[in-house]
Amino acid sequence: MSDTSINTRACSTEHEAQFGDYFALLKPRVMTLVVFTAFVGLLAAPAPVHPFIGFCAILFIAIGGGASGALNMWYDADIDAVMKRTQRRPIPAGKVTEGEAFAIGIALSAFAVVFLGLATNWVAAGLLAFTIFFYVVIYTMWLKRWTPQNIVIGGAAGAFPPMIGWAVATGGISVESVLMFCLTFMWTPPHFWALALFMRKDYDNADVPMLTVTHGRPATRLHILVYTALLAVLAVAAGFTQIGGPVYLAVAITLNALFLRGAIRIWRRDEDMAEADNYLAERKFFKLSLLYLFAHFGAILIEAGIDKLGGLA
Protein backbone atom coordinates (compact mmCIF):
# COMPACT_ATOMS: atom_id res chain seq x y z
CA MET A 1 0.00 0.00 0.00
CA SER A 2 1.43 3.34 -0.97
CA ASP A 3 1.53 6.51 1.11
CA THR A 4 -1.00 8.03 -1.26
CA SER A 5 -3.53 5.26 -0.72
CA ILE A 6 -3.20 5.56 3.07
CA ASN A 7 -3.67 9.30 2.84
CA THR A 8 -6.73 9.06 0.58
CA ARG A 9 -8.43 6.47 2.77
CA ALA A 10 -7.69 8.31 5.98
CA CYS A 11 -8.99 11.61 4.67
CA SER A 12 -12.13 10.08 3.18
CA THR A 13 -13.64 9.55 6.64
CA GLU A 14 -15.36 12.84 7.21
CA HIS A 15 -16.40 12.27 10.83
CA GLU A 16 -13.58 10.22 12.24
CA ALA A 17 -14.57 8.34 15.36
CA GLN A 18 -12.83 9.36 18.55
CA PHE A 19 -12.44 7.21 21.63
CA GLY A 20 -15.51 8.87 23.16
CA ASP A 21 -17.67 7.75 20.22
CA TYR A 22 -16.79 4.11 20.85
CA PHE A 23 -17.40 4.64 24.57
CA ALA A 24 -20.82 6.16 23.75
CA LEU A 25 -21.77 2.81 22.16
CA LEU A 26 -21.76 1.37 25.68
CA LYS A 27 -24.63 3.68 26.79
CA PRO A 28 -22.76 5.24 29.75
CA ARG A 29 -25.91 6.66 31.37
CA VAL A 30 -27.62 3.26 31.45
CA MET A 31 -24.33 1.88 32.75
CA THR A 32 -24.55 4.08 35.87
CA LEU A 33 -27.81 2.32 36.81
CA VAL A 34 -26.24 -1.09 36.13
CA VAL A 35 -23.15 -0.25 38.19
CA PHE A 36 -25.10 1.16 41.11
CA THR A 37 -27.69 -1.64 41.40
CA ALA A 38 -25.02 -4.35 40.95
CA PHE A 39 -22.92 -2.63 43.62
CA VAL A 40 -25.89 -2.64 46.02
CA GLY A 41 -26.57 -6.33 45.28
CA LEU A 42 -22.93 -7.12 45.97
CA LEU A 43 -22.74 -5.20 49.26
CA ALA A 44 -26.18 -6.25 50.53
CA ALA A 45 -25.22 -9.92 50.23
CA PRO A 46 -24.32 -11.68 53.49
CA ALA A 47 -20.97 -13.02 52.18
CA PRO A 48 -17.86 -10.80 52.17
CA VAL A 49 -16.00 -10.12 48.91
CA HIS A 50 -12.37 -9.04 48.56
CA PRO A 51 -12.45 -5.30 47.64
CA PHE A 52 -10.36 -5.74 44.48
CA ILE A 53 -12.44 -8.71 43.29
CA GLY A 54 -15.59 -6.72 44.07
CA PHE A 55 -14.26 -3.78 42.03
CA CYS A 56 -13.38 -6.05 39.10
CA ALA A 57 -16.77 -7.81 39.29
CA ILE A 58 -18.63 -4.47 39.06
CA LEU A 59 -16.36 -3.44 36.18
CA PHE A 60 -17.06 -6.67 34.26
CA ILE A 61 -20.80 -6.36 34.90
CA ALA A 62 -20.64 -2.76 33.60
CA ILE A 63 -18.68 -3.86 30.51
CA GLY A 64 -21.20 -6.66 29.88
CA GLY A 65 -24.08 -4.18 30.20
CA GLY A 66 -22.27 -1.76 27.90
CA ALA A 67 -21.58 -4.51 25.35
CA SER A 68 -25.29 -5.34 25.19
CA GLY A 69 -25.90 -1.60 24.62
CA ALA A 70 -23.49 -1.66 21.65
CA LEU A 71 -25.27 -4.70 20.19
CA ASN A 72 -28.60 -2.93 20.73
CA MET A 73 -27.28 0.10 18.78
CA TRP A 74 -26.01 -2.19 16.01
CA TYR A 75 -29.39 -3.89 15.58
CA ASP A 76 -31.53 -0.78 16.11
CA ALA A 77 -29.49 1.57 13.89
CA ASP A 78 -32.50 2.01 11.56
CA ILE A 79 -34.82 2.98 14.44
CA ASP A 80 -32.20 5.24 16.08
CA ALA A 81 -31.80 7.21 12.84
CA VAL A 82 -35.52 8.07 12.82
CA MET A 83 -36.02 8.92 16.50
CA LYS A 84 -35.01 12.42 17.66
CA ARG A 85 -33.84 11.12 21.06
CA THR A 86 -31.35 8.71 19.48
CA GLN A 87 -30.29 10.49 16.26
CA ARG A 88 -27.02 11.66 17.82
CA ARG A 89 -25.90 8.15 18.74
CA PRO A 90 -22.57 7.16 17.10
CA ILE A 91 -24.04 4.98 14.30
CA PRO A 92 -26.81 7.31 13.03
CA ALA A 93 -24.39 10.26 13.43
CA GLY A 94 -22.06 8.47 10.98
CA LYS A 95 -19.15 8.28 13.42
CA VAL A 96 -19.07 4.51 13.95
CA THR A 97 -20.09 1.84 11.43
CA GLU A 98 -22.63 -0.89 12.25
CA GLY A 99 -19.91 -3.52 11.77
CA GLU A 100 -17.65 -1.83 14.31
CA ALA A 101 -20.48 -1.67 16.86
CA PHE A 102 -21.26 -5.36 16.32
CA ALA A 103 -17.59 -6.36 16.70
CA ILE A 104 -17.16 -4.27 19.86
CA GLY A 105 -20.41 -5.66 21.32
CA ILE A 106 -19.53 -9.30 20.70
CA ALA A 107 -15.90 -8.96 21.84
CA LEU A 108 -16.77 -7.09 25.04
CA SER A 109 -19.64 -9.51 25.86
CA ALA A 110 -17.30 -12.50 25.66
CA PHE A 111 -14.58 -10.67 27.60
CA ALA A 112 -16.96 -9.59 30.39
CA VAL A 113 -18.57 -13.02 30.86
CA VAL A 114 -15.29 -14.99 30.82
CA PHE A 115 -13.49 -12.56 33.13
CA LEU A 116 -16.42 -12.39 35.57
CA GLY A 117 -16.43 -16.20 35.70
CA LEU A 118 -12.69 -16.39 36.27
CA ALA A 119 -12.66 -13.58 38.85
CA THR A 120 -15.73 -14.66 40.85
CA ASN A 121 -17.93 -17.66 40.00
CA TRP A 122 -19.78 -19.14 37.03
CA VAL A 123 -23.28 -18.54 38.45
CA ALA A 124 -22.63 -14.78 38.28
CA ALA A 125 -21.03 -15.16 34.83
CA GLY A 126 -24.00 -17.24 33.63
CA LEU A 127 -26.44 -14.60 34.87
CA LEU A 128 -24.45 -11.90 33.05
CA ALA A 129 -24.45 -13.96 29.83
CA PHE A 130 -28.21 -14.50 30.17
CA THR A 131 -28.75 -10.75 30.75
CA ILE A 132 -26.85 -9.89 27.56
CA PHE A 133 -28.77 -12.58 25.64
CA PHE A 134 -32.10 -11.37 27.05
CA TYR A 135 -31.45 -7.70 26.21
CA VAL A 136 -30.07 -8.29 22.72
CA VAL A 137 -32.04 -11.27 21.43
CA ILE A 138 -35.29 -11.36 23.45
CA TYR A 139 -35.82 -7.60 23.85
CA THR A 140 -34.00 -5.86 20.98
CA MET A 141 -34.47 -8.42 18.18
CA TRP A 142 -37.84 -9.81 19.15
CA LEU A 143 -40.06 -8.00 21.65
CA LYS A 144 -39.25 -4.37 20.79
CA ARG A 145 -40.62 -4.55 17.25
CA TRP A 146 -43.37 -7.06 17.97
CA THR A 147 -45.43 -6.29 21.06
CA PRO A 148 -46.53 -3.27 23.12
CA GLN A 149 -45.51 -5.33 26.14
CA ASN A 150 -41.88 -4.89 24.95
CA ILE A 151 -40.90 -2.66 27.83
CA VAL A 152 -42.70 -4.80 30.44
CA ILE A 153 -40.94 -8.08 29.60
CA GLY A 154 -37.77 -6.43 28.32
CA GLY A 155 -37.43 -4.61 31.63
CA ALA A 156 -36.07 -7.87 33.05
CA ALA A 157 -32.75 -7.19 31.31
CA GLY A 158 -32.20 -4.03 33.33
CA ALA A 159 -33.33 -5.76 36.52
CA PHE A 160 -30.69 -8.52 36.55
CA PRO A 161 -27.59 -6.50 37.71
CA PRO A 162 -28.41 -6.58 41.47
CA MET A 163 -28.95 -10.35 41.16
CA ILE A 164 -25.56 -10.66 39.47
CA GLY A 165 -23.94 -8.57 42.22
CA TRP A 166 -25.56 -10.83 44.84
CA ALA A 167 -24.40 -13.95 42.98
CA VAL A 168 -20.83 -12.58 42.88
CA ALA A 169 -20.80 -12.61 46.68
CA THR A 170 -22.88 -15.69 47.45
CA GLY A 171 -22.50 -17.83 44.33
CA GLY A 172 -26.27 -18.25 44.09
CA ILE A 173 -29.77 -16.74 43.92
CA SER A 174 -31.99 -16.01 46.93
CA VAL A 175 -35.27 -14.35 47.90
CA GLU A 176 -33.50 -11.05 48.62
CA SER A 177 -31.86 -10.86 45.20
CA VAL A 178 -35.14 -11.77 43.49
CA LEU A 179 -36.84 -8.94 45.43
CA MET A 180 -34.25 -6.45 44.14
CA PHE A 181 -34.88 -7.81 40.64
CA CYS A 182 -38.66 -7.32 41.07
CA LEU A 183 -38.19 -3.73 42.23
CA THR A 184 -36.38 -2.70 39.02
CA PHE A 185 -38.61 -4.93 36.87
CA MET A 186 -41.82 -3.26 38.10
CA TRP A 187 -40.26 0.22 37.96
CA THR A 188 -39.28 -0.01 34.26
CA PRO A 189 -42.74 0.19 32.57
CA PRO A 190 -43.98 3.44 34.23
CA HIS A 191 -40.52 4.97 33.72
CA PHE A 192 -40.48 4.29 29.96
CA TRP A 193 -44.17 4.95 29.34
CA ALA A 194 -43.78 8.43 30.86
CA LEU A 195 -40.88 8.98 28.45
CA ALA A 196 -42.97 7.69 25.54
CA LEU A 197 -45.74 10.16 26.44
CA PHE A 198 -43.57 13.28 26.24
CA MET A 199 -41.36 12.09 23.37
CA ARG A 200 -44.64 11.95 21.44
CA LYS A 201 -43.93 11.41 17.75
CA ASP A 202 -40.63 9.54 18.17
CA TYR A 203 -42.05 6.04 18.55
CA ASP A 204 -44.81 6.70 15.97
CA ASN A 205 -42.23 7.68 13.34
CA ALA A 206 -39.97 4.72 14.13
CA ASP A 207 -42.91 2.29 13.88
CA VAL A 208 -42.07 0.78 17.26
CA PRO A 209 -45.22 -0.74 18.85
CA MET A 210 -45.02 1.21 22.10
CA LEU A 211 -48.21 1.27 24.15
CA THR A 212 -48.73 4.93 23.18
CA VAL A 213 -48.82 3.87 19.51
CA THR A 214 -50.85 0.65 19.72
CA HIS A 215 -53.33 1.43 22.50
CA GLY A 216 -53.30 5.23 22.56
CA ARG A 217 -52.27 7.76 25.16
CA PRO A 218 -55.26 7.47 27.56
CA ALA A 219 -54.60 3.70 27.86
CA THR A 220 -50.90 4.41 28.50
CA ARG A 221 -51.81 6.86 31.27
CA LEU A 222 -54.00 4.19 32.90
CA HIS A 223 -51.23 1.61 32.55
CA ILE A 224 -48.78 3.96 34.29
CA LEU A 225 -51.19 4.31 37.22
CA VAL A 226 -51.83 0.54 37.53
CA TYR A 227 -48.13 -0.38 37.35
CA THR A 228 -47.19 2.40 39.79
CA ALA A 229 -49.79 1.12 42.29
CA LEU A 230 -48.46 -2.46 41.96
CA LEU A 231 -44.89 -1.16 42.29
CA ALA A 232 -45.81 0.78 45.45
CA VAL A 233 -47.22 -2.36 47.10
CA LEU A 234 -44.11 -4.36 46.19
CA ALA A 235 -41.64 -1.62 47.20
CA VAL A 236 -43.24 -1.03 50.62
CA ALA A 237 -43.71 -4.78 51.26
CA ALA A 238 -39.99 -5.30 50.57
CA GLY A 239 -39.35 -3.10 53.60
CA PHE A 240 -40.58 -5.94 55.84
CA THR A 241 -38.17 -8.48 54.36
CA GLN A 242 -34.43 -9.14 54.85
CA ILE A 243 -33.36 -6.26 52.55
CA GLY A 244 -35.63 -3.74 54.34
CA GLY A 245 -35.60 -1.91 57.64
CA PRO A 246 -36.63 1.46 59.11
CA VAL A 247 -34.50 3.58 56.74
CA TYR A 248 -35.72 1.69 53.68
CA LEU A 249 -39.34 1.87 54.87
CA ALA A 250 -39.13 5.65 55.40
CA VAL A 251 -37.69 6.12 51.90
CA ALA A 252 -40.15 3.69 50.32
CA ILE A 253 -43.25 5.20 51.93
CA THR A 254 -42.23 8.78 51.04
CA LEU A 255 -41.18 8.11 47.46
CA ASN A 256 -44.05 5.75 46.65
CA ALA A 257 -46.55 8.35 47.92
CA LEU A 258 -44.93 10.95 45.63
CA PHE A 259 -44.71 8.50 42.72
CA LEU A 260 -48.34 7.47 43.12
CA ARG A 261 -49.40 11.14 43.27
CA GLY A 262 -47.49 11.75 40.01
CA ALA A 263 -49.14 8.74 38.36
CA ILE A 264 -52.61 9.93 39.42
CA ARG A 265 -51.84 13.37 37.95
CA ILE A 266 -50.79 11.78 34.65
CA TRP A 267 -53.91 9.59 34.61
CA ARG A 268 -56.23 12.58 35.16
CA ARG A 269 -54.73 14.57 32.27
CA ASP A 270 -55.64 14.39 28.62
CA GLU A 271 -53.50 15.33 25.62
CA ASP A 272 -54.79 18.93 25.45
CA MET A 273 -53.82 19.56 29.07
CA ALA A 274 -50.44 17.90 28.54
CA GLU A 275 -49.67 19.88 25.39
CA ALA A 276 -50.69 23.13 27.10
CA ASP A 277 -47.82 22.85 29.61
CA ASN A 278 -45.45 20.86 27.34
CA TYR A 279 -45.93 17.59 29.25
CA LEU A 280 -44.74 19.05 32.54
CA ALA A 281 -46.34 16.38 34.76
CA GLU A 282 -44.98 13.56 32.56
CA ARG A 283 -41.48 15.07 32.56
CA LYS A 284 -41.57 15.52 36.36
CA PHE A 285 -42.73 11.92 36.79
CA PHE A 286 -39.86 10.69 34.59
CA LYS A 287 -37.30 12.68 36.63
CA LEU A 288 -38.82 11.42 39.87
CA SER A 289 -38.60 7.84 38.58
CA LEU A 290 -34.80 8.18 38.32
CA LEU A 291 -34.55 9.45 41.90
CA TYR A 292 -37.00 6.73 42.97
CA LEU A 293 -34.82 3.84 41.90
CA PHE A 294 -31.52 5.32 43.11
CA ALA A 295 -33.07 6.19 46.50
CA HIS A 296 -34.57 2.70 46.98
CA PHE A 297 -31.29 0.97 46.20
CA GLY A 298 -29.43 3.57 48.28
CA ALA A 299 -31.70 2.70 51.22
CA ILE A 300 -31.05 -1.04 50.72
CA LEU A 301 -27.33 -0.22 50.82
CA ILE A 302 -27.74 1.75 54.07
CA GLU A 303 -29.73 -1.11 55.65
CA ALA A 304 -27.00 -3.57 54.64
CA GLY A 305 -24.41 -1.23 56.19
CA ILE A 306 -26.42 -1.00 59.43
CA ASP A 307 -26.74 -4.81 59.55
CA LYS A 308 -22.99 -5.29 59.03
CA LEU A 309 -22.10 -2.67 61.65
CA GLY A 310 -24.54 -4.33 64.06
CA GLY A 311 -22.89 -7.68 63.39
CA LEU A 312 -19.47 -6.24 64.18
CA ALA A 313 -20.60 -4.60 67.45
Place this chain on the structure above:
Amino acid sequence: MSLSKQHELHSRRRGRNIGVGLVLVALIAIVFGLTVVKVTRGDYETPATQTVTQ
Protein backbone atom coordinates in the same frame (compact mmCIF):
# COMPACT_ATOMS: atom_id res chain seq x y z
CA MET B 1 7.84 10.49 3.40
CA SER B 2 9.98 10.30 6.51
CA LEU B 3 8.66 8.01 9.23
CA SER B 4 9.75 10.38 11.97
CA LYS B 5 7.61 13.19 10.61
CA GLN B 6 4.23 13.54 12.31
CA HIS B 7 1.53 12.62 9.81
CA GLU B 8 -1.82 14.37 9.94
CA LEU B 9 -3.39 10.96 10.59
CA HIS B 10 -1.43 10.63 13.86
CA SER B 11 -2.60 13.93 15.26
CA ARG B 12 -6.19 13.21 14.19
CA ARG B 13 -6.21 9.82 15.88
CA ARG B 14 -4.22 10.92 18.91
CA GLY B 15 -7.19 10.81 21.30
CA ARG B 16 -8.25 7.38 20.10
CA ASN B 17 -4.74 5.98 20.39
CA ILE B 18 -4.25 7.33 23.91
CA GLY B 19 -7.64 5.86 24.89
CA VAL B 20 -6.77 2.40 23.53
CA GLY B 21 -3.38 2.60 25.27
CA LEU B 22 -4.98 3.40 28.60
CA VAL B 23 -7.49 0.54 28.19
CA LEU B 24 -4.62 -1.89 27.55
CA VAL B 25 -2.70 -0.65 30.60
CA ALA B 26 -5.88 -1.03 32.70
CA LEU B 27 -6.34 -4.59 31.41
CA ILE B 28 -2.78 -5.50 32.43
CA ALA B 29 -3.32 -3.95 35.88
CA ILE B 30 -6.60 -5.88 36.35
CA VAL B 31 -5.17 -9.24 35.31
CA PHE B 32 -2.10 -8.69 37.48
CA GLY B 33 -4.19 -7.55 40.46
CA LEU B 34 -6.59 -10.50 40.16
CA THR B 35 -3.66 -12.91 39.95
CA VAL B 36 -2.06 -11.45 43.09
CA VAL B 37 -5.34 -11.58 45.05
CA LYS B 38 -6.22 -15.12 43.91
CA VAL B 39 -2.77 -16.53 44.60
CA THR B 40 -2.28 -14.84 48.00
CA ARG B 41 -5.74 -15.97 49.13
CA GLY B 42 -4.83 -19.54 48.23
CA ASP B 43 -7.53 -20.00 45.58
CA TYR B 44 -5.01 -21.88 43.46
CA GLU B 45 -2.67 -24.55 44.74
CA THR B 46 -0.12 -26.39 42.67
CA PRO B 47 -0.49 -30.23 42.51
CA ALA B 48 2.76 -30.59 44.47
CA THR B 49 1.38 -28.51 47.35
CA GLN B 50 -1.82 -30.56 47.38
CA THR B 51 0.18 -33.80 47.63
CA VAL B 52 2.17 -32.46 50.58
CA THR B 53 -0.93 -31.31 52.44
CA GLN B 54 -2.60 -34.69 51.88
